[in-house]
Amino acid sequence: MRFVLGCIPGEKLRGKKVAVVGSGPAGLVAAGFLGCSGADVDVYDKLPEPGGLLIFAIPSDRLNPERIRGGVKEVLQSYNVNFLGRAKVVGEKEVHDEGDEFIKSKVYLGDIIDRYHAVLIATGTWRSRNLGIPGENLNNVFKALDFLFKVKSWGLGYLSLEEVPNISGKRVAVIGAGLSAVDAASEALRMNASKVYILYRRTIKEAPAGESEIRKLIELGVEWVELVVPNKILGSGGSVRAVELIKCKLGEPDESGRPKPVPIEGSEFELEVDVVINSIGELPTPPIADGEFGIRLGKDGRVLVDEEGRTSRKGVFAAGDVVTGPSKIGPAMKNGLKVARTIADYLMMT
Incomplete structure (x- = not known):
């Protein structure tokens, strides 16, 4: 280049x-x-x-x-x-x-x-944006940029493996659908996560990374979960146990021009995971x-x-x-x- x-x-x-x-x-x-x-x-x-x-x-x-x-x-x-x-x-x-x-x-x-x-x-x-929800300071909650930086620095020889988040065998939830979310999900797969979810508040058609990028991940085994918003990250013993999500429907366009996610009252549910990667920007x-x-x-x-x-x-x-x-x-x-x-x-x- x-x-x-x-x-x-x-x-x-x-x-x-x-x-x-x-x-x-x-x-x-x-x-x-x-x-x-x-x-x-x-x-x-x-x-x-x-x-x-x-x-x-x-x-x-x-x-x-x-x-x-x-x-x-x-x-x-x-x-x-x-x-x-x-x-x-x-x-x-x-x-x-x-x-x-x-x-x-x-x-x-x-x-x-x-x-x-x-x-x-x-x-x-x-600097990563904060999720602004309870539980984001639990152990095994990472910001996508920090996660990607450490994984790549290890690959380049600047960090030891011990300095990289250990997600091998763990269930990982990536929150967001931009390119950093795509990269975090793909690196989680390479780091031998047992399961990787991408959680997004709109549909695949509105994903900032583009529908084609998301579909590539789905083909690799990533589970795409759309029309959900995280309410809180639940913990046990100081570490992540699950993410509480609420289902959404799409409303009128917001300032970005995309349809605004509208939470559906009473639709909360828990997704059991071990690691959360915040990738909202x-x-x-x-x-x-x-x-x-x-x-x-x-x-x-x-x-x-x-x-x-x-x-x-x-x-x-x-x-x-x-x-x-x-x-x-x-x-x-x-x-x-x-x-x-x-x-x-x-x-x-x-």
């Missing part, structure tokens, strides 16, 4: 220093474009190698990590782009997010802003709180930018999922390239 896109190698940005915070698809494409244009680029990331969720969350059978590593190699070896791994960029108040296991140093964003001609924030979505994880360094955030944590990727702080830009919320690889790369061009124009005028 190539991350140097839309650039004719040149020296128009020679002498300009750019910091890219985050090495996912948006950050890598931006680093590739700016490095190709002659800038000196430092890429900061909390992970031990570039790639973000491409390397550390997506199962290898869906995206071979060697494809990512090949593209990263081109960026780092062809241009003056430097990767600074295991370094988390933080603001005044640090917040723990998923994927923080490998951090060895912390870098203050204010210092980065002072040292570089331009800064790009591309830190993605490393992720939230943007900017390195700062709203207003720090004059950078404004939206209520869900997204970095607020104009149409060209400029934040409310001059010289600081943002791209990718930290701006848009969770998206697919292609749109994140496209946005990273668009904002990189904005940065190049800005540097040419300063």
Whole structure:
């Protein structure tokens, strides 16, 4: 996979220093474009190698990590782009997010802003949404991103098997129907779960991952349970015993344009499981709180930018999922390239 896109190698940005915070698809494409244009680029990331969720969350059978590593190699070896791994960029108040296991140093964003001609924030979505129901703090309740991160990190040799959730021989319920739910269910099968359910509040036709992805899992033995909403996770001895579900029917469209699930009174039932994986989505994880360094955030944590990727702080830009919320690889790369061009124009005028 190539991350140097839309650039004719040149020296128009020679002498300009750019910091890219985050090495996912948006950050890598931006680093590739700016490095190709002659800038000196430092890429900061909390992970031990570039790639973000491409390397550390997506199962290898869906995206071979060697494809990512090949593209990263081109960026780092062809241009003056430097990767600074295991370094988390933080603001005044640090917040723990998923994927923080490998951090060895912390870098203050204010210092980065002072040292570089331009800064790009591309830190993605490393925080899972909470279910907001009783029992989600029981043992053997995992967040999909954390589960996928640990399984993949083990596969890459960064974690030991003892550091990965042990679900062998256990009954697993995955809540949600996006791509992270699909990935969590498929990895649970590979980790020898005895039974895997996907629980979704709408029907297979509304599944964010797409009906075809769900049907592939069904063919592999995953049980699809639709039109249900979890009420609570039930425990015994501090660990998961079952999920209490309530059946739903579809009502009028909600703000997403999809039919709203309406609980059916008195339809509660229990599904006995040993493990629950929360896969209802992720939230943007900017390195700062709203207003720090004059950078404004939206209520869900997204970095607020104009149409060209400029934040409310001059010289600081943002791209990718930290701006848009969770998206697919292609749109994140496209946005990273668009904002990189904005940065190049800005540097040419300063």
